[in-house]
Amino acid sequence: MTLTVQPAVELPMATLCDIINRSFKGYVGGDFQFTLPVLATFLAQVDVHLARSLVVLQDGEPAGIAMLARRGWAVRVALMGVITEFQNQGVGRWLLGHIMEAAKAAGDRTMVLEVIEQNPRAVHLYEVCGFRRVQRLVGYDYKVDNGEKRATNENSLRRVDVLEAARHMTAWEAADIPWQFSGIAVAKGGAPSVAYEVDGCYAVCSNPEAETMSLLGLAVPRDRQRKGEATRLVGRLMAAHAGQSWRVAPICPEKYGAIFLRNGFTVNALNQFQMEVVL
Numbered sequence: 001m002t003l004t005v006q007p008a009v010e011l012p013m014a015t016l017c018d019i020i021n022r023s024f025k026g027y028v029g030g031d032f033q034f035t036l037p038v039l040a041t042f043l044a045q046v047d048v049h050l051a052r053s054l055v056v057l058q059d060g061e062p063a064g065i066a067m068l069a070r071r072g073w074a075v076r077v078a079l080m081g082v083i084t085e086f087q088n089q090g091v092g093r094w095l096l097g098h099i100m101e102a103a104k105a106a107g108d109r110t111m112v113l114e115v116i117e118q119n120p121r122a123v124h125l126y127e128v129c130g131f132r133r134v135q136r137l138v139g140y141d142y143k144v145d146n147g148e149k150r151a152t153n154e155n156s157l158r159r160v161d162v163l164e165a166a167r168h169m170t171a172w173e174a175a176d177i178p179w180q181f182s183g184i185a186v187a188k189g190g191a192p193s194v195a196y197e198v199d200g201c202y203a204v205c206s207n208p209e210a211e212t213m214s215l216l217g218l219a220v221p222r223d224r225q226r227k228g229e230a231t232r233l234v235g236r237l238m239a240a241h242a243g244q245s246w247r248v249a250p251i252c253p254e255k256y257g258a259i260f261l262r263n264g265f266t267v268n269a270l271n272q273f274q275m276e277v278v279l
Contacts (some may be wrong), residue, residue, distance in 0.1 A: 001058060003094050008053035008067065013039060019055060019065045023081025028119045029270060045188055046078045046180070047071070052106070056082075056095040063091050066099050069179070075103045076179055077113035096129050104279040111279060114178065114251065114272045123273060131275040134176060139250030139268030140260040144243055157196040157240050163187055165195035165202035169219040178274055180251045186217040196240075200224075201233045212245040218259075230259045238263060 008016055017034040024032035034042070043050070047069040056064045064082035068075055077099070082092045103111055114137060115122045127133075170183030179185055192207035193216065200221060206214040215237070220229045238246065248260060250271050257267070 001089070002060075003063075003091065004057045004060075005054040005095070005098060006057060007051055008055055008065065009050035011055060015062070016055075016065065019062050019083065020079065020081065022083045023064055025084055027081075029116050042079075043067075045185070046076075048078050052102075054095070054099060054102075056091060056098075058086055058089075058091060064095055066095055068099065068103075070108070071179070071184070073107070073109040075106075075108040075111050077111065080113070092125055093129065096125065100129065100277070100279060109279055110276055112179070112274070112276045114180075114274055116250075117271050117273055126275050126277075129277070131277045134274040134276050136254040137178060137251050137272040137274055138254045138257055139252065139271065140246075140248040140257070140265035141268055142238070142246040142260075142263070142265045144245050156236060157198055160195050160197045160202070162189050162193055162195040162204055165197070165204050165217070165219060168202045169204075169217050172219050172222050172225075174253075176274070177253070178251045180249070181217060181253075183217065183219070189216065196237065198233055198236050201229055203233055203237055205237065208241060208244075212247050213241060214247045214249065230256070231262050234259055234263050 013036055017036060017039050020034045020039070021032050042048070048067045049070055052070070053067040054065070055062055056066070062083065063086035065080070066077060067079040069078045070076070080092070080096070082095070100111060111131075113126065113131070115126055117123065117136070166183040166187035168183070169186055173183060186204050189204065192209065193204060194208055195202060195204045201224075202219040204216040206216060215234070218230050218233060220233070238244070246265070248265070250268050252260075253274075
């Protein structure tokens with residue numbers, strides 16, 4: 001068995017979609033169904049660098065993929081998977097070792113990723129390769145009764161540009177905030193997502209016309225944090241969109257869970273570990 005790599009940028013987008021979908025068939029987080037538009041959106045949202053991302057080949061045949069993003073001295077594994085028929089043959093460990101060495105050679109100092117905790121094989125792989133657990137990332141859901149009437153009253157909120165809210169998130173967020181929950185990531189959004197300012201605090205949400213709204217980010221001034229401001233902000237959002245279901249993706253640090261639990265959210269069944277290795 002001979003393993004080699006090829007830059008993802010050298011392959012057609014349709015081929016990359018096929019490799020990703022085959023690699024995540026039966027995945028604990030659900031099958032991936034990437035189409036060309038979905039892949040293009042994913043690349044833009046998470047800053048994937050196709051020239052640095054790699055497809056691993058076993059005897060010349062695509063066997064898996066690693067998509068990488070970069071910020072300063074840090075590189076993030078935005079997506080990594082091995083096609084089903086090539087799993088349990090050491091391909092994933094070989095590919096991970098290769099991208100770690102390549103990142104180190106490129107001047108990166110740390111590599112970060114997120115992995116579903118309920119996927120013990122993947123957690124073990126990363127730990128064996130030197131990654132440490134930084135924190136647990138949790139998702140939350142708020143479901144309304146089917147018969148509950150939906151009513152929107154955004155008059156209690158001041159709508160602002162998503163970019164304005166993202167700038168405040170970047171200024172006030174903790175250093176260990178996950179990449180997808182950061183101001184830099186949120187800044188890439190726009191309509192139909194919306195941003196609000198309430199008493200000097202900010203929130204970014206997905207399309208308010210959708211059946212379920214996703215909370216994409218919160219920003220509270222540093223001197224007002226840990227004083228219930230974020231809990232009240234979420235409550236104001238929910239009141240302004242009464243009868244609406246809500247979702248927080250499992251990328252929220254567990255330490256912020258009380259913000260949502262106090263507002264009636266329940267914990268999602270799947271969660272993740274944020275992991276990091278010093279190169």
